[in-house]
Amino acid sequence: MQDHKSLKEHYKFTKEEEATLKDLQPRMTELADKFVDEFYDYIWGFGRTAQFLKNKKIIQYHRKRIKEWFINLFCGNYDLQYFTYLYKIGEVHVRIGLPTHYVNSAFTFVRTFVLTNIEENFLNKEYHINEIKAVEKIIDINLDTLTSSYREEELGKFLSLSKIEKNILTGLKKFNSYINYFLAGALALVAFFAIGLFGYDIYLLFFSDKGIEKGILTVLGSLLVLWAAIELIHEEINHLQGKGFAIGAFIMLAMAALIRKVLIYSLSSEKGDELLVIAVVIVGLAISYWLVTIKKYKNPAEKII
Incomplete structure (x- = not known):
């Protein structure tokens, strides 16, 4: 896993942007249930979703975890513990064989959902622009961290082979x-x-x-x-x-x-x-x-x- 500090530096993710995301958390917490419902409507269109969400118990657990992840997206504290949490999610995706394009497509929905709701509720244009920048960065950072598990898995397999x-x-x-x-x-x-x-x-x-x-x-x-x-x-x-x-x-x-x-x-x-x-x-x-x-x-x- 890449060092979380250097990852944040590469994205030029600032303390001010962390604070901006923290300010968004109450509003996004109110929208969390709506997000999960619409997220599920979206992922059922992938075709093979039922292969990974096989019964009601798994779905119930997954919905709970998705809601937690969404709320934590705006926690404002993106330290080593947060990135370790993301990396473990990525490892689970690799272990169950979840296609990477499912993850990428799902993040398209996340981005659209958050930006749409921000757009509908902003008051100050300058602050709104800062909100958009912060949201874009944290979503990209999450996607980068989650998919790094796939890259390391493929690299590990290849490096383990003899010449x-x-x-x-x-x-x-x-x-x-x-x-x-x-x-x-x-x-x-x-x-x-x-x-x-x-x-x-x-x-x-x-x-x-x-x-x-x-x-x-x-x-x-x-x-x-x-x-x-x-x-x-x-x-x-x-x-x-x-x-x-x-x-x-x-x-x-x-x-x-x-x-x-x-x-x-x-x-x-x-x-x-x-x-x-x-x-x-x-x-x-x-x-x-x-x-x-x-x-x-x-x-x-x-x-x-």
Whole structure:
């Protein structure tokens, strides 16, 4: 943990600003319950919040701690004990695997909430400007201290590796990047062939004797495969941008290919057994897709109420 005195010096955080924050504490204490309620409304939008706040007991404890932290934000006494308190919070975040962008985003809400309430209640413009400066600094200092735990955790892991392990890790990361780019190119090629298949089915629809009904169903099946390929490309782009990789997209592609077969076979009376097998596989894939995506689309608040 960085020395708290040097940290305050780097932010040019003065005694006068500490006193200004102390003057704000009574007003912010009155708003503490409102802050906690709105804070919870905000963090439920993160998607994975319920993974960390699993039941009512944890939520009740967390709400209490958030309220304490918010009131202490304006305590006016930012000594070693205060910074140790913040650092321990950061260590808890690291231990439970809380993503750093959750912390950063949450602080955006804190900043907006405090500044909005200051803006609505100021009387003296010059003093109001000093309030804003003090609030901005203490919020940034808190964020800096909390996220320092993440930096030290990553640094500690890296420094604990031997030179060979570091080289292997670096090499694997590069290799993984190349594989991802190769996969993106392969998906683009698949989409290109899917377009070709769609065009070929259109051609057969007008220039073959396969029948209008079968031709339309075949075209619809090809269009479904093309849509699934585009969805895969979209997910791979998200992955390259640092987001999670969605296995659900591959499941959708498999379902699209099977549904295309169903559309084609549905006009044949000789394919009954095959259709039954394909239907069972599609149901299995649909269940798998539901299990993979349920956490993404279900309201997190419903899981703990």
